Amino acid sequence: MAEHPVLIGGTWRPAKGGKTFQASNPATGERLSDAYPLSGWEDCDAALAAAAEAAIELRRTPPEAIAKFLTQFADRIEAAKAALVEMAHTETALPKAPRLGDVELPRTTAQLRQAADAAVEGSWTLPTIDTKNQIRSWFEPIGPVVVFGPNNFPFAFSGVAGGDFAAAIAAGNPVIAKAHPLHPGTGRLLAEAAVAALAGTGLPAATVQMIYKIDHQSGERLVSDPRVGASAFTGSRTAGMALKKAADAVGKPIYLEMSSINPVVILPGVLAERGSKVAAEFASSCLMGGGQFCTNAGFVMLFADAKSDQFLDEVKTAFDAAAPPALLSDGVAKGLAESVKTLRGAGAQLLTAPGAGANGARHPNVLLRVTGEQFLRQPEQLQTEAFGSATLCVVVRGVEEAEAVLSHLEGNLTGCIYSDSQGSDEGLYARVAPALRRRVGRLLNDKMPTGVAVSPAMNHGGPFPATGHPGFTAVGIPASLRRFGMLCCYDNVREHRLPAALRNKNPNGRMWRLIDGTMTQDSCS
């Protein structure tokens, strides 16, 4: 059985490494037949060399050509939908419908098309012109971007087709993608679609490169190589922190999306008003996709009373009724079991784990409970992320204890507060919201955090350790593009030497520019 080649410098060629690996079907435990290569540093080095050349060429490429590629790529993904959904389903056990085919794939193509529009329109670059001093600045491409995609979104966060990829390309940079080794076949099909989509665009062939798997040392060398502009990583805290350390040491920007328990606070009034409805909504969000979302609620705070007990009973009933899902891999199931053990070791009481004893990639849905007092005794351990469907309920005895618990929370992607519609929770909301706000990237009302709309106003980010910097978002165009831009100022540079976006004439009549303090789509007067 021949091993699949890697995509380097515009061609599919054999990897230099020697070792191979195979993915598995988590639903059946069956090992899949295709062999994929583990790349050594030689492959990384070749990809970097090709990317450095491509970056120079891309800087001379009009945004319309970049947009053409992104749009053609979206078209190709749609054309290959059946094969992609089949492959991703086999490799991840995620449902073909609605999840893969009706939600994640359309989301992925929508991101590519939005990124194409943003590239052409150009306002993401924040062009700023001072005609009196003849100083002009904007964001230019930062250089080759390395994207490490995660295990849990084979399309929408894929290193070779997802949100980071789309943003990096739209900002004018070549991408070196690391496919995720749990779904290499999906990565391969996406990369094949990308190669086909490059045709006729005039973009350099090395705009898109892909390797499947590398060792930790090569990963750390990759993100800190002088030829790299920036990196983006979505995955575990351990892996993310190792890459961050390497990149930080040489001042290379790295955007990380690591761990998050996404606290949900349910105030007493809303439970009195519509407790069963909230319980159903909550349980459904926790259980969806085996809980394998970055924004899955791993923490819910309730105020001790009879209604909260009833809420917990109803959530338990929903968990009990759900069969143990096949998670993304045996490793994910093992990691979840470890985290649950840590949580229980710190005093969390097991409310239910229906189907416990399931093995392989299957793991029961776990519901745990602690009091606020217990939480405050071991706040660090009780914030252990349990990736998969496990949720810790923290039952507090009043607003002071609630504030104390919140003040111990680390940074998270999301935080959510449910309150009643008549205003009886308003006083509690005013106490709880400010503490939660400072610790999360996105604050929700009366809505579970698992949906991440691809909206310009979205923030899929937050304070450390949810990410590495609270000023950036991985989702939401145009903001996500700016992560891959470098601020470039032109001082007294002659008009004909300026980039088109900074010349007197507005290059497309649509780009918003800050000219002498005024935001305008006009040309310089």
Next chain:
Amino acid sequence: MAEHPVLIGGTWRPAKGGKTFQASNPATGERLSDAYPLSGWEDCDAALAAAAEAAIELRRTPPEAIAKFLTQFADRIEAAKAALVEMAHTETALPKAPRLGDVELPRTTAQLRQAADAAVEGSWTLPTIDTKNQIRSWFEPIGPVVVFGPNNFPFAFSGVAGGDFAAAIAAGNPVIAKAHPLHPGTGRLLAEAAVAALAGTGLPAATVQMIYKIDHQSGERLVSDPRVGASAFTGSRTAGMALKKAADAVGKPIYLEMSSINPVVILPGVLAERGSKVAAEFASSCLMGGGQFCTNAGFVMLFADAKSDQFLDEVKTAFDAAAPPALLSDGVAKGLAESVKTLRGAGAQLLTAPGAGANGARHPNVLLRVTGEQFLRQPEQLQTEAFGSATLCVVVRGVEEAEAVLSHLEGNLTGCIYSDSQGSDEGLYARVAPALRRRVGRLLNDKMPTGVAVSPAMNHGGPFPATGHPGFTAVGIPASLRRFGMLCCYDNVREHRLPAALRNKNPNGRMWRLIDGTMTQDSCS
């Protein structure tokens, strides 16, 4: 002799540390009489506790009140101008006029007033509204900001009054300032003006705090403390990298402005056209302020020909005519001597160092020369920053060698190209500019980089090691404010709970907001 108190929690109180230090007058070598305290961790801890409280209060403070403080502070600085200029001159040996009184002080107050305007106008927060999905986001204050001011700008980059301070406050954060121990008296007078300016604004007293000196360990604890939002540092690469490592390890943003040699490329045509004029401009920029500017040209590239020899002769003559300046301290003079030694050790030939043998804080102005070939043999050593007036001339033998030299340059704040006005340099410019562009934050034409206009279009930043991230600028409002903001998204949050900037009604009728994809000053329809 009593030691001066530190400013913590709104009051001037004795430092907890026990040790004191005194500043010197670098022009005379005389030790100044005032004793200033070295603070221990206890002071840092108290400042952090007060700042954390102040940060919560500031979030509830209207931007108009913040602007009032910044404006009153500018007024107070102007009122105290004579004393400030006198003190800064005594502590730094920088000329009272034009430098301190006519350039740096007005620049400082202009920055404070621009920051005030930006705080009130509010567009720096990039409000983004999606009315269909009810998702809204903007930048909110990041939390307490620690500002480490540098030695070379006692006013304009002061931790307690300079650009980072103004940006952090305007973004709604309290500041813990570390005054620079070379000019503690200047820091004290500025802090006294700040305290007076807080009166009647309603801002918390701990909005501005100041300590004078701390040990390295306390500095590293400070920037990585959980109560800190972000830090800003301007100074040496060694100190900056130590702070960066501590902050990075716990995901705390730190904005650094470290080292830069600010390459200048002078093309043959311009030397033929107006060589003497360029030589005069160049020498004057190199010699100004003892060369102690972040953007001082430490590197100039020339193409080997008779005109370049003449240029070097003329620059040498100008250097010869200049007396050895009093640098900011004996330490700065020693550091400069060390760097010059390193450069000479790597093969640089000494063209002149008039007044060599001067001692104390006085150091000759140094002009050095290497060939491109020599540079390429030891590019790292030959990029050693020599803080003070020392410039290395690199003479290359053609465009290939020029490109090779540029490709070895580290990240810099600025890069500059002089070319002739008739187009004879255009071909060379096209070869040289792209390589330089990627390595600098600000690219100049026909102009020395030492002036840093406070313009919205300015970028006082650049790739590592000039700074820690190429997407941020330390000068230029509104961009500099965004360093101290955290991206905050509101998803389905009820209208009355939203910050004013994200409600349907435009809060001041002037704020630019991206509503449903359209940039507008209107309210939501």
